[in-house]
Amino acid sequence: MTEVVVRGLSKDFGRIPAVRELSFEIPGGQVTGFLGPNGAGKTTTLRMVLGLVRPTAGTALIDGRRYADLPHPRRAVGAVLEATGVARSRVDEGLDEVELTADADRRVGGYSLGMRQRLGLAAALLGDPRVLVLDEPGNGLDPAGMAWLRGLLRTLAAQGRAVVVSSHVLAEVAQTVDRVVIVHKGRLRFAGALDELADPDAPSTSLESAFLRLTGDTPAVPAGTTDAR
Numbered sequence: 001m002t003e004v005v006v007r008g009l010s011k012d013f014g015r016i017p018a019v020r021e022l023s024f025e026i027p028g029g030q031v032t033g034f035l036g037p038n039g040a041g042k043t044t045t046l047r048m049v050l051g052l053v054r055p056t057a058g059t060a061l062i063d064g065r066r067y068a069d070l071p072h073p074r075r076a077v078g079a080v081l082e083a084t085g086v087a088r089s090r091v092d093e094g095l096d097e098v099e100l101t102a103d104a105d106r107r108v109g110g111y112s113l114g115m116r117q118r119l120g121l122a123a124a125l126l127g128d129p130r131v132l133v134l135d136e137p138g139n140g141l142d143p144a145g146m147a148w149l150r151g152l153l154r155t156l157a158a159q160g161r162a163v164v165v166s167s168h169v170l171a172e173v174a175q176t177v178d179r180v181v182i183v184h185k186g187r188l189r190f191a192g193a194l195d196e197l198a199d200p201d202a203p204s205t206s207l208e209s210a211f212l213r214l215t216g217d218t219p220a221v222p223a224g225t226t227d228a229r
Contacts, residue, residue: 003062021188170208
């Protein structure tokens, strides 16, 4: 199965360290939540994985290759990019997957926010990629739409894809993902299965509680986690 492997990934903007020695894996066949407070380095990390930002140090590999070295990178990794070189049949299939076939002839300007989110997902699926990187995919979706999105992500992962979801809606993430990667101030705070996040002294710990504990000023790192400090 396709997987993403990040090793020692760092990025400095001038004298400002945005990402510091991150190391984690995103396996195929699972949905991974990529979480962190605003300014934690999530976007910079994802942009390095997608080849949009050059790392200061370290590597981000997709099936053992950098994004730029993939034979067909836009087909290997789902992103909202220009749909060049994609067969019309994939456009139709993508619209069908996100349930927009009936609205295919409408102008995008008339779409609701939720419909635009679905259109973005369709664009990410155009190349039938093995890796999907989705930033706040549920933004604008109503409860029924969120339930639909959850099912779609699970289906895509079941097909062997590595699905990465960055979101601040922790309650929804907890219902969707198999694994989580949590970053704070550019450093890794946790990487592992969702059920490994529980505090040993409070087995019923929610994702939100664990997230707040790990991203506080003096977070405690539970057993089984990877801390890159």
